[in-house]
Amino acid sequence: MRVISGDWKGLRLKAVPGSSTRPTTDKVKESIFNMIGPYFEGGIGLDLFAGSGGLGLEALSRGFEKMIFVDRDTYAFQTIKDNVKTCKAEDLVELYKIDAERALKAIVKREVTFDGIFLDPPYKKQQLISLLEKIDHHTLVNESGFVMCEHHSDVELPQQVGNLVCIRKETYGIISISIYRNRDEEEAQ
Template structure:
């Protein structure tokens, strides 16, 4: 489950826990972690998530992962459960970030770092290279190009990084660099999701 949010923080009218994110496989297989009823929270189905992590199966073990626009943290939790070495999560909304923090404590994930911050501002600083990056930004906010530019410019990617991008279906082709090669892509309903392999 990922959260599509505005880049500017706004007060949320509802703070109820109304759902769960399920870890499909790995160390914490079958665990359900609570998710707040926060405006803009959009579920990523288990079927889509399972497809994505099947694509990434050979690349996750001991990988350094970065989860941008983390929302519920579902993609990051799944990566850790399946053997990732470390995880950095970015989430702007304070309620969603607090829930991620609680869920990380619940499962005892001591190799994850959460930043309650704007992803673009965070990526604008010099980074450390990551092996796997999850990009699931707010729909229809024209953020993809800026995210890709900052990842490349500031050293956030390893030479052969795998980059997952989830967007609205109507967006069409993505402004990816020539050395990002499309590895897999699929559409589910109104969502398109793609996995790119970087070859520096």
């Protein structure tokens, strides 16, 4: 696993030890960033089920200016810390060892919005529709921002959740990627 492009291109990242966390493959990660970027001029991101931190670090490498990483797993949390250190990105990140529901409640209280939100929850505990509803209800994604959902290809996500519209869906074997943007932004394009 490595950073694909940007400032940290080629840096090797650690994977979370054990089999409880499934890392996004480099091929799928490249496809995700081709759909949402591929590069950015600033922005704040949220990597809600961060695992190794690979998606959030890729976004930082490609131009995001800040990333909040959230994962409740002790091994994942330590792996994110190690990978952030490898990228020398300590000043660009906030790390939280907390579950996604509590993290979203804390974020709502901070009144922060994001240019990009990465959702890659464990496939066996899919809660993407509920998360999308909360993101929409609290307007956590900026007008021109995106929400990226990685899910099992058997999972069919709705075309629209509140003001969030699925603008693109791609499948790679058993993995599907669904990209959501605000409806108003889509109508303006």
